[in-house]
Amino acid sequence: MFFKDAFSLFLQSIGRSDEIDFYLKKFRQSSHQFAVVIPDLESMREAGDLLRTHLHFLGRLGLFPSVLACAPFADELASVFEGDRRFRILDIETLGPGPAEEGREIAVLKSKAMLMPTIFQKGPAFANRFHLVRMAGGIRSPQGDKLFHCSPDSEVRKEDQAILALAGQLLQLHPQLHISVTTPFDLLKEIFTVKGAGTIVRHGSSILHLRNSQEVDAQRLKALLEESFGRKLKDPDLLDRISDFYLDSRYRGAVLLEAYKGLCYLSKFAVGIQARGEGVAQELWDAVLRSGQPIFWRSRRSNSIHRWYERLADGFHRTEGWTVYWKGIGPDRIEEVISYCTNRPEDFSDFSLPATGSPESDD
Structure with missing residues (x-):
């Protein structure tokens, strides 16, 4: 009961209750795996405990994302979750063609390959939501303005060009992906509110x-x-x-x-x-x-x-x-x-x- 009350207050602090209720219902009804969280090394070094806590919150709500840890830092990324019974570390190469087996633990998928080869080989097994987590947060324009959404060919500041290119490659492989870039501090707000707390990267509408x-x-x-x-x-x-x-x-x-x-x-x-x-x-x-x-x-x-x-x-x-x-x-x-x-x-x-x-x- 304490967790439920405390987390309800936390969710109310990040967004409106009708938005949160809508997204909870949407994600719980999905037949696909909920989401894949892809943190970079800096975010795990600086805010690994916080990210673990937020992922645990999701699990308590009945939402079980996977965490993807790819080369060249797969071992260090995965080590943040070692010894925590709420997480299960799996070698992605040993998994079958389907998604990781669902359970009451959050899967940390460790890959010996780089991110793009991993996505290319296991893409159909992943969820259709990818959250790229980094300390710098969302993508910004060349003038430094926050971009709540952008396309792969948008003009962005120099330091954001690499992550935008990565998102563009992911969309090229799987055009229906929902891709967002956010911080470990704002992951839940990005997931549960309309406005979000990062940048959604997608192809423009017709x-x-x-x-x-x-x-x-x-x-x-x-x-x-x-x-x-x-x-x-x-x-x-x-x-x-x-x-x-x-x-x-x-x-x-x-x-x-x-x-x-x-x-x-x-x-x-x-x-x-x-x-x-x-x-x-x-x-x-x-x-x-x-x-x-x-x-x-x-x-x-x-x-x-x-x-x-x-x-x-x-x-x-x-x-x-x-x-x-x-x-x-x-x-x-x-x-x-x-x-x-x-x-x-x-x-x-x-x-x-x-x-x-x-x-x-x-x-």
């Missing part, structure tokens, strides 16, 4: 721009909207009013615009629960910005995404129930768009769906 609702898979789009907002659409004609559809090609995210007197009202900004924290929202927004259209939108005052919206907008105004945002709109029309947003009816029913996860935006 964003479609459609202007005809007949080109849209209405069933998939409505399912995305209802999942994202956690409520049922009550207006069956919503999509007929949309002038511009910006869609992730796999329907993991969408921005829907309505024409309004020479402006664009951003009716819906939605990202599916599974895709949150991967940069899909920013990719959609960048596609919208390339159109150069003046845009305004609203969001509930209680929406946790408001700080991001404030960074996107040229300005915003708070009313009793809404915050109204605008970009590219002159001061002579600000009062008009605030009035429109304040008086516009809602598009969703009041009752909630059983789906978990917080909405990307509200209406």
Whole structure:
């Protein structure tokens, strides 16, 4: 009971309970091995005890990642876990073609080969989540800014080029991998929160721009909207009013615009629960910005995404129930768009769906 209470408090300190509950459920339901943690030598020398503790926490939650220790430092990396009954050190060369046998211990997989040959030979046996752990943490831009997500061909500072190249090679071998770069201090926050505490490396999304609702898979789009907002659409004609559809090609995210007197009202900004924290929202927004259209939108005052919206907008105004945002709109029309947003009816029913996860935006 002490562990459960203490760890619950710890999880609450790193993120919102609905996010943590969602990821716990997601990982526990997965038929695949949970994750592979790949620490570098410096992180094990400087924070090995902490990393062991965090991995133990995961095991107590019923999540059993593997730790991968490859040449040339496999013995030293694995030695950090020696004598700890919560971990089981295995020579990866002796394992069969499947994943390491699941049990109540966390497997430390020791390889005589370097990382890439090991992944190449055993890749299908590993989980689809790889966490690269290093003291320097996430990847940064050439200007030193933190990158919450990037692609293998992104421009990064010189000292991060090697780890980005490694992530790119991993994605080339297995394109569906979830790869993140974080610190041993922030591993749990990276795993259990949408925003994370590191950098996700992935190939960019394909964003479609459609202007005809007949080109849209209405069933998939409505399912995305209802999942994202956690409520049922009550207006069956919503999509007929949309002038511009910006869609992730796999329907993991969408921005829907309505024409309004020479402006664009951003009716819906939605990202599916599974895709949150991967940069899909920013990719959609960048596609919208390339159109150069003046845009305004609203969001509930209680929406946790408001700080991001404030960074996107040229300005915003708070009313009793809404915050109204605008970009590219002159001061002579600000009062008009605030009035429109304040008086516009809602598009969703009041009752909630059983789906978990917080909405990307509200209406």
